Amino acid sequence: MRDLIKSALAITWKDLYAEWRTKQVFSTMLIFSGLVIVTFSFAFDPTNNTIRAVIPGMIWVITIFAGILGLNRSFISEQYNDSLHGLIVSPIDPSSIYFGKFLSNFIIVLFVQMITIPLLFILFDYKMNGNILLFLLVLFLGSAGFICVGTFLAALSANSRSSEMLLPIILFPVISPIVIAAVQSTRILLIDVEEIESLFSWISLMAGYDLLFFVFCFFLFEFIMEV
Amino acid sequence: MIKTVTLNKTIAEKTILNDINITVNQGETIGILGPNGAGKSTILKIIGGLMKPSFGHVMIDNIPVKENNLEIKKKIGFLAHNSYLYEHLSPVENLTFFGKLYQVNQLEYKVKELIREVGLQFFMNEPVRSFSRGMIQRLAIVRAIVHDPSILILDEPHTGLDQQASRILNELILKKKEQKTTILMVTHDLAQAIETCDRFILMKKGVIIDDFVLENKNVHQLKEIYLRQVG
Numbered sequence: 001m002r003d004l005i006k007s008a009l010a011i012t013w014k015d016l017y018a019e020w021r022t023k024q025v026f027s028t029m030l031i032f033s034g035l036v037i038v039t040f041s042f043a044f045d046p047t048n049n050t051i052r053a054v055i056p057g058m059i060w061v062i063t064i065f066a067g068i069l070g071l072n073r074s075f076i077s078e079q080y081n082d083s084l085h086g087l088i089v090s091p092i093d094p095s096s097i098y099f100g101k102f103l104s105n106f107i108i109v110l111f112v113q114m115i116t117i118p119l120l121f122i123l124f125d126y127k128m129n130g131n132i133l134l135f136l137l138v139l140f141l142g143s144a145g146f147i148c149v150g151t152f153l154a155a156l157s158a159n160s161r162s163s164e165m166l167l168p169i170i171l172f173p174v175i176s177p178i179v180i181a182a183v184q185s186t187r188i189l190l191i192d193v194e195e196i197e198s199l200f201s202w203i204s205l206m207a208g209y210d211l212l213f214f215v216f217c218f219f220l221f222e223f224i225m226e227v
Numbered sequence: 228m229i230k231t232v233t234l235n236k237t238i239a240e241k242t243i244l245n246d247i248n249i250t251v252n253q254g255e256t257i258g259i260l261g262p263n264g265a266g267k268s269t270i271l272k273i274i275g276g277l278m279k280p281s282f283g284h285v286m287i288d289n290i291p292v293k294e295n296n297l298e299i300k301k302k303i304g305f306l307a308h309n310s311y312l313y314e315h316l317s318p319v320e321n322l323t324f325f326g327k328l329y330q331v332n333q334l335e336y337k338v339k340e341l342i343r344e345v346g347l348q349f350f351m352n353e354p355v356r357s358f359s360r361g362m363i364q365r366l367a368i369v370r371a372i373v374h375d376p377s378i379l380i381l382d383e384p385h386t387g388l389d390q391q392a393s394r395i396l397n398e399l400i401l402k403k404k405e406q407k408t409t410i411l412m413v414t415h416d417l418a419q420a421i422e423t424c425d426r427f428i429l430m431k432k433g434v435i436i437d438d439f440v441l442e443n444k445n446v447h448q449l450k451e452i453y454l455r456q457v458g
Contacts, residue, residue: 003330010327018315021354086311086370089275090328091300226279 004099007092011100015074016107025073026108029066033116036062041123055126056186060179062116063143067109071150072167074105075158084158084225094222098151102214106147113139130189134199138189141206142182148210149174152217156224181205228253228288229274229378229409235282236269236433243269245433247283253377254407256400258414258424262457265430267413268308271380274411275305287378301329304376306384310367314356318342318366321355322373329374341369345395361392368396372403379403381412385419397422417453421446429456 019025040058044051078084087097117139121128128135150171157166185202188195234247244266251257259267272278274285276292276299285292287299312321319338326334342351345365355363368384381400385393400423404410414420420427421444429437429452437456441449 006330007328010324014313014316014320014324017320018313021315080314081312082307082309083311083313085277085307085309086325087328089277089300089303089305089311090325091297091330092328093297 004093004096007090007096008099008103011087011097012103012107015101015104018077019104019108025070026111029069029108029112030115032069033062033066033112034119036065037116037120037123044124047125051124052126052191053187055120055124056183056190058120059113059117059139059186060142060183062120063109063113064146064175064179066112066116067105067143067146067150068168068171070105070108070112071147071154071171072164074101074151075155076163079158088225094225095218097225098155098218098221101155102148102151102217105151106144109143109147110140113143126190128190130193134203135186135189138182138185138203138206141203141210142178142185145178145182145206145210145213146175148214148217149178152213152221152224155221178206178209181209228286229411230286230289231270231274231283232286233283234270234273234280234285236266236273236278237281243433244273244280247433247435249428249435249438251409251411253409254404255426256404256410256412256424258412258420258427259430260414260417260420260427260453260457261430264432266433267430268382270430271305271307271382271411271413274378275303275307275380276300277305277307301374302377304371304374304379306368306371306379306381308382308386310355310363311370312355312363312366315354317350317352317354318347318369319351321366322370325370326373331374337373341373342366344399345369360387361389364388365392365395368399372399377408379408379410381410381414383414384412385414385416393419417449418446421449427452429453431457 044054075084153171154167157163157170160166181202185199185206188199229251231247231249234244236244247270259270261267269278273280276296287302290299292299316324319342322338322341323334326338331337342348347362347365350358350362355366358366364384364387371379384396388396397419400410404423412420412424421441426440427449428435437452
C-alpha cells in the first residue's frame with residue numbers, strides 16, 4: 001500500500017509539474033470558465049434577485065465542462081511517445097496510475113474552482129451568507145465524485161480516435177446522480193437555507209457515491225490498462 | 228533465465244505468434260531477426276509485461292510472469308520503438324520520475340551519472356521536446372537501464388541513430404553484457420546485431436524458423452543465413 005501511494009504521488013507530481021511548466025490545461029479551463037461566467041453575467045441582469053437561482057447550477061456547469069477539458073488531456077498527454085506504456089511496464093500497481101491521475105485532476109479542478117467561483121460571485125454581485133465550511137465540503141465531495149468517474153472513463157476513452165467526443169457521452173449518464181446532489185446541496189446552501197435539514201441527505205448521497213465509485217474504479221482500472 | 232512456453236498471440240483472428248518456445252539463459256545476448264510483421268516486437272511486449280499472450284506463458288527465473296508481476300517487472304528494462312519520455316520534462320526530471328517508480332537508491336547521483344555516460348550532460352535541464360531523434364534515443368536507453376535491470380529488452384534500438392549515437396548505444400549494451408545482463412534485441416540492422424549479440428533467432432510469420440550461434444561474428448555469413456531463411 002505504501003508503494004502504491006508513493007508511485008501515485010510520483011505520477012501526481014509529474015502531472016502537476018508538467019502542467020505548471022506548460023499551463024496548457026489550466027489556462028484552457030480558466031479561459032472556458034471565464035467566458036461562461038462573463039457571457040452569463042451579460043445575459044442575465046445581476047441586480048435581479050431571481051437570477052441568483054442560477055448560481056448553484058452555474059458553479060457545477062463550469063466545474064463539469066471545464067473539468068472535462070482537463071480529463072480529456074489527462075490520458076491523451078500520456079500517448080505522446082507512448083508514455084503510458086512506460087507506466088505499464090514499470091513495477092507499479094495499475095491502480096496507482098489511476099490514483100495518481102485522480103489526484104492531479106482533482107487538484108487542478110479545485111484550483112480552477114478557487115478562481116472561478118469568487119469571480120462568479122463578484123460578477124453576479126452575490127454575497128454569501130451561508131456556511132462556508134459546508135459549501136467547501138459540498139464542492140469537495142461533488143468534484144471528487146465527478147473526477148473519480150471522469151478519470152476512469154478518460155482512461156477508457158483515451159484509445160478511441162474520437163475520445164474528446166466519446167468522454168462526455170459516456171461520462172454524463174454516470175455522473176448525473178452526483179451532479180444532481182451537488183447542485184441541490186449548493187442551492188440549499190446558497191439560496192434556500194431554510195431547507196438545511198435535507199442538505200445532509202444530499203451530502204450523504206455524495207459521500208456514498210464517491211466511496212462506491214472510487215473503490216469500483218480503483219480496482220477495475222488494471223483491466224482497462226491492458227494493451 | 229527467460230523461458231517462453233507455447234506462446235501464442237492472436238489479434239482479431241490474425242495469428243501474430245504461433246507456439247513460440249524460447250529459452251534464454253542468464254547473461255545471453257540474443258538478436259531476434261526477421262521481416263516486418265514476423266511477431267518480433269510482440270514477443271518482447273509479452274515478455275516485458277506490456278501485452279498478454281492469448282495462450283502459453285512466460286517464466287522469468289522460474290516464476291510465471293502473471294504471478295508476482297511487480298517483482299519481475301523490477302528485473303526488466305524495456306526500450307520500445309517510442310521513448311516513453313515526457314516531452315515537457317528535462318532528462319533529469321524524466322529519469323528521476325522513472326527512478327522513483329522503480330524505487331532506485333541514490334537516484335540523484337545515478338541519474339546524473341547515466342546522463343553523463345550517454346553524453347547529454349550539457350542538456351540535463353533542457354526539455355526533451357527540443358532534442359533530436361538520436362538524443363531522445365540515448366535518453367530512452369538510459370531510462371530503460373536506470374534501475375540496473377538484469378534483463379534488458381531492446382526493440383530496434385539503433386533506428387534513427389547516427390554513428391556516434393550507435394557507438395554509445397553499443398558500448399552500453401556491451402557493458403551490460405559484461406555485467407551478465409540478459410539482453411533480447413529486435414533489430415533489422417545486421418551489422419549492429421553481429422557486434423553485440425551471441426545468438427540469433429530468426430522469425431517469419433509468427434514462427435521461429437532458426438535459432439543459431441555465430442562464433443566468427445561474420446556479418447556476411449549472418450546476412451547469407453538471413454536471406455536464405457527469410458528470402
